[in-house]
Amino acid sequence: xxxxxxxxxxxxxxxxxxxxxxxxxxxxxxxxxxxxxxxxxxxxxxxxxxxxxxxxxxxxxxxxxxxxxxxxxxxxxxxxxxxxxxxxxxxxxxxxxxxxxxxxxxxxxxxxxxxxxxxxxxxxxxxxxxxx
Amino acid sequence: xxxxxxxxxxxxxxxxxxxxxxxxxxxxxxxxxxxxxxxxxxxxxxxxxxxxxxxxxxxxxxxxxxxxxxxxxxxxxxxxxxxxxxxxxxxxxxxxxxxxxxxxxxxxxxxxxxxxxxxxxxxxxxxxxxxxxxxxxxxxxxxxxxxxxxxxxxxxxxxxxxxxxxxxxxxxxxxxxxxxxxxxxxxxxxxxxxxxxxxxxxxxxxxxxxxxxxxxxxxxxxxxxxxxxxxxxxxxxxxxxxxxxxxxxxxxxxxxxxxxxxxxxxxxxxxxxxxxxxxxxxxxxxxxxxxxxxxxxxxxxxxxxxxxxxxxxxxxxxxxxxxxxxxxxxxxxxxxxxxxxxxxxxxxxxxxxxxxxxxxx
Numbered sequence: 001x002x003x004x005x006x007x008x009x010x011x012x013x014x015x016x017x018x019x020x021x022x023x024x025x026x027x028x029x030x031x032x033x034x035x036x037x038x039x040x041x042x043x044x045x046x047x048x049x050x051x052x053x054x055x056x057x058x059x060x061x062x063x064x065x066x067x068x069x070x071x072x073x074x075x076x077x078x079x080x081x082x083x084x085x086x087x088x089x090x091x092x093x094x095x096x097x098x099x100x101x102x103x104x105x106x107x108x109x110x111x112x113x114x115x116x117x118x119x120x121x122x123x124x125x126x127x128x129x130x131x132x
Numbered sequence: 133x134x135x136x137x138x139x140x141x142x143x144x145x146x147x148x149x150x151x152x153x154x155x156x157x158x159x160x161x162x163x164x165x166x167x168x169x170x171x172x173x174x175x176x177x178x179x180x181x182x183x184x185x186x187x188x189x190x191x192x193x194x195x196x197x198x199x200x201x202x203x204x205x206x207x208x209x210x211x212x213x214x215x216x217x218x219x220x221x222x223x224x225x226x227x228x229x230x231x232x233x234x235x236x237x238x239x240x241x242x243x244x245x246x247x248x249x250x251x252x253x254x255x256x257x258x259x260x261x262x263x264x265x266x267x268x269x270x271x272x273x274x275x276x277x278x279x280x281x282x283x284x285x286x287x288x289x290x291x292x293x294x295x296x297x298x299x300x301x302x303x304x305x306x307x308x309x310x311x312x313x314x315x316x317x318x319x320x321x322x323x324x325x326x327x328x329x330x331x332x333x334x335x336x337x338x339x340x341x342x343x344x345x346x347x348x349x350x351x352x353x354x355x356x357x358x359x360x361x362x363x364x365x366x367x368x369x370x371x372x373x374x375x376x377x378x379x380x381x382x383x384x385x386x387x388x389x390x391x392x393x394x395x396x397x398x399x400x401x402x403x404x405x406x407x408x409x410x411x412x413x414x415x416x417x418x419x420x421x422x423x424x425x426x427x428x429x430x431x432x433x434x435x436x437x438x439x440x441x442x443x444x445x446x447x448x449x450x451x452x453x454x455x456x457x458x459x460x461x462x463x464x465x466x467x468x469x470x471x472x473x474x475x476x477x478x479x480x481x482x483x484x485x486x487x488x489x490x491x492x493x
Binding site: 015016017018020021022026032033034035036037038117121122123124125128129130131132 | 187215235237240244246250251252253254255256257258275276277279285286287288289290291292293306307
């Protein structure tokens with residue numbers, strides 16, 4: 001069991017209170033716990049989830065897991081491979097990669113997640129986006 | 133803080149919830165948008181249970197002081213069935229609220245928001261419930277921080293700003309018509325104001341704060357107003373500050389991770405730790421700054437006294453000190469062509485990462 005951040009396509013499902021928009025990755029089997037933040041446009045959702053096996057989730061191209069790194073790792077220490085992968089993931093969902101550098105260069109991986117979340121919810125913080 | 137609503141559902145005969153007065157003296161009203169709903173207070177169990185599978189939402193007449201409060205109850209599991217939960221910030225007219233409920237079909241605790249009838253799942257956490265057991269669960273709403281606790285353990289934490297009005301605490305059931313021996317019942321419900329009292333805890337603050345006294349510990353996670361502190365602040369944490377922070381007294385410890393406004397302490401920053409990850413504003417100190425850490429500095433730091441230790445990892449603004457700078461260190465200058473100026477009267481030491489270049493005039 002491990003938690004990981006995802007960006008996911010948003011789909012409409014039948015919930016207990018009627019049709020609702022939900023991150024596709026949270027509708028798939030094997031997810032034990034998760035929280036989602038839907039972008040108002042419906043183009044994407046930021047998710048953190050706890051699953052026994054992420055392989056099947058990652059296999060769905062509508063879901064893109066974000067680098068499985070400590071949030072405290074410095075941006076400069078993440079390595080170019082992880083940085084490029086983040087860029088491609090963001091581009092896939094139409095999220096501007098300027099979140100890395102504007103208004104200032106991010107300090108740590110946490111800041112990247114924070115800035116992505118704040119595109120959907122201005123008060124978003126990774127400190128208040130978690131499951132157990 | 134004492135609970136402003138307490139309800140043990142203790143009755144001598146079966147009573148419709150809408151006819152019930154809580155232990156704290158408050159009444160329950162069936163929400164107008166769930167007019168087919170029905171919840172009964174069962175005299176044989178002293179619990180509340182659904183008597184219809186239709187959605188049932190009731191709100192209490194108890195009024196919270198503000199929108200920051202929690203709603204807690206015991207989920208008494210006779211048999212696991214349907215949906216049972218509590219609500220907070222429940223509008224008495226619109227279908228607008230936050231709810232924490234247990235949903236038998238999915239086998240998990242779920243937080244939903246409803247805004248004018250449109251429901252959205254915010255988060256969930258799986259748990260297999262046992263027939264005959266009881267589970268204490270709590271929905272906490274503080275600013276935009278919406279959290280779920282089960283058995284005292286936080287299981288869901290999410291940020292949402294859709295429902296800001298205080299509304300009322302409430303209860304919800306659906307998809308189950310329970311009996312005294314079946315279904316999921318509610319017991320020991322309470323609602324408590326949080327965030328008030330002698331210690332201020334503000335998750336999201338959009339107004340100004342003025343403190344005339346001492347703030348022993350103050351946490352403003354997301355602060356867009358302009359706090360003015362006339363007294364001493366022994367510990368101040370503002371993660372995101374868009375306004376101006378003005379201090380007339382001493383700042384013993386200050387942590388501002390993201391500061392886009394100005395920090396202007398007129399007193400001494402004798403033991404101050406200012407950790408400014410992203411600073412777009414101005415820091416001006418009339419006294420001595422013994423330790424200053426600014427990781428990403430786009431603004432201006434002006435110190436009329438000495439700087440015992442200054443660490444700036446990425447500096448695109450300027451630092452001006454009227455006194456000596458001892459142990460000054462600048463590292464990790466980004467690979468951008470930032471304008472950079474340093475004007476320090478005292479001794480200086482500049483450490484640069486490999487491949488970086490700096491010209492000192």
